[in-house]
Amino acid sequence: DGGITQSPKYLFRKEGQNVTLSCEQNLNHDAMYWYRQDPGQGLRLIYYSQIVNDFQKGDIAEGYSVSREKKESFPLTVTSAQKNPTAFYLCASSIEGGQGYGYTFGSGTRLTVV
Amino acid sequence: SQQGEEDPQALSIQEGENATMNCSYKTSINNLQWYRQNSGRGLVHLILIRSNEREKHSGRLRVTLDTSKKSSSLLITASRAADTASYFCATELYSGYSTLTFGKGTMLLVSP
Numbered sequence: 001d002g003g004i005t006q007s008p009k010y011l012f013r014k015e016g017q018n019v020t021l022s023c024e025q026n027l028n029h030d031a032m033y034w035y036r037q038d039p040g041q042g043l044r045l046i047y048y049s050q051i052v053n054d055f056q057k058g059d060i061a062e063g064y065s066v067s068r069e070k071k072e073s074f075p076l077t078v079t080s081a082q083k084n085p086t087a088f089y090l091c092a093s094s095i096e097g098g099q100g101y102g103y104t105f106g107s108g109t110r111l112t113v114v
Numbered sequence: 115s116q117q118g119e120e121d122p123q124a125l126s127i128q129e130g131e132n133a134t135m136n137c138s139y140k141t142s143i144n145n146l147q148w149y150r151q152n153s154g155r156g157l158v159h160l161i162l163i164r165s166n167e168r169e170k171h172s173g174r175l176r177v178t179l180d181t182s183k184k185s186s187s188l189l190i191t192a193s194r195a196a197d198t199a200s201y202f203c204a205t206e207l208y209s210g211y212s213t214l215t216f217g218k219g220t221m222l223l224v225s226p
Binding site (some may be wrong): 004006031033035039040041044045048050056058088090092096100101102103104105106107108110114 | 144145147149154155156157158161162163164202204206211212213215216217219220
């Protein structure tokens with residue numbers, strides 16, 4: 001079955017550490033996205049990528065980094081520069097730019113700073 | 115930036131009743147989408163309505179769009195306990211690239 005796989009489901013980070021969240025899709029979608037969700041809040045866009053080897057900052061990119069070396073993969077690194085990283089992180093993909101086809105989401109990674 | 119604002123923030127109804135959620139947005143859009151999120155899970159795409167459409171149906175879902183008022187509503191008819199979830203509206207605007215901007219969501223509780 002096609003879909004998006006995020007791993008791990010739960011992640012604990014010590015202060016000052018960098019951690020990387022994995023996102024893999026086998027839908028042959030061109031575009032991929034990372035969103036952050038805080039309790040009781042909507043989703044805020046961190047980074048997005050329309051094609052391989054290209055990505056753009058979203059609304060809250062500070063303290064995060066991404067890479068897009070393969071069409072299927074869009075890992076997100078939460079760096080020590082992110083002051084409040086505890087949140088639920090969601091990866092999504094879509095046919096080129098979405099353009100009316102909707103996004104497919106992974107099941108999320110819950111990151112907690114300990 | 116969050117563009118969509120859903121209303122109400124929370125809604126509690128009995129099974130069999132209809133549930134109506136509203137969404138307002140601020141800028142021009144190409145389409146508006148509704149998503150559902152079960153607790154602690156990813157979002158699931160429910161329905162999309164384009165800016166030149168006024169109403170769309172999908173099963174028990176009915177979506178309306180009023181671009182002059184920059185608002186949309188999602189109606190779930192004959193609600194079931196399994197409809198308990200958070201519902202988000204998201205707007206899409208193409209400008210060389212495309213991203214979705216989400217609201218804060220409406221939490222729906224359907225009691226048996």
